[in-house]
Amino acid sequence: MALESELIKVSLQENPDIAGLCLAGLTAKQALDKFSNHNRPLYVLAPTGGVGHLAIQLAQLQGRKVIAVSTRPEHELLSKLKVTAISYNEFYQHQVECDLLDLIGGDIALQCVDSMKPDSHLVTIPSVTKEIVCERATARGVRAEGMLVASNLDDLKYLYQAYQAGKISINVSHYFAMADIAQAHHCMESGKHVGKVIIKA
Secondary structure, three states: OOOHHHOOOOOOOOOHHHHHHOHHHHHHHHHHOOOOOOOOOEEEEOOOEHHHHHHHHHHHHOOOOEEEEOOOOOOHHHHHOOOEEEOHHHHHOOOEOOEEEEOOOHHHHHHHHOOEOOOOEEEEOOHHHHHHHHHHHHHOOOEEEEOOOOOOHHHHHHHHHHHHOOOOOOOEEEEEEHHHHHHHHHHHHHOOOOEEEEEEO
């Protein structure tokens, strides 16, 4: 349940896609805020997901060089976002000093960590594998930290204003009714969605 102080007012006619800004948008923005060196490339894992595609756009607004690391680097969404895209195997083949936003965790994140040079910076979102990913990164001299999203009215206003100004867009993969929430979870767990899955009450 959200407090009134955590909400912003929007028109009744507003596009329901903006629901994607609440959790996914806040997660993307707050994760990016943890990176302080904007002069080196930012790699984003799982870039076609709800958080990933927003993180790419927000980083581009910062003027950052962004590289999407994906199982589907030729995906039309990445082309639409005008972002350089590579496969995971391509990332594994080089040692890079970079910022890495990990939205996938697990074995893939661990393999990516092994390709990061010391003094790189990792922010990992999946809480289940946060400790093992950060431990591996720290052992390699990589600054590493997890993150939990927090309610923040200023961040939400920033996201909404960027959306209204056409600076970011929200790609919605599927809409589900509240009664079909189990199907929505199945859709997300399948990994076949692109962008946000939104529940409409």
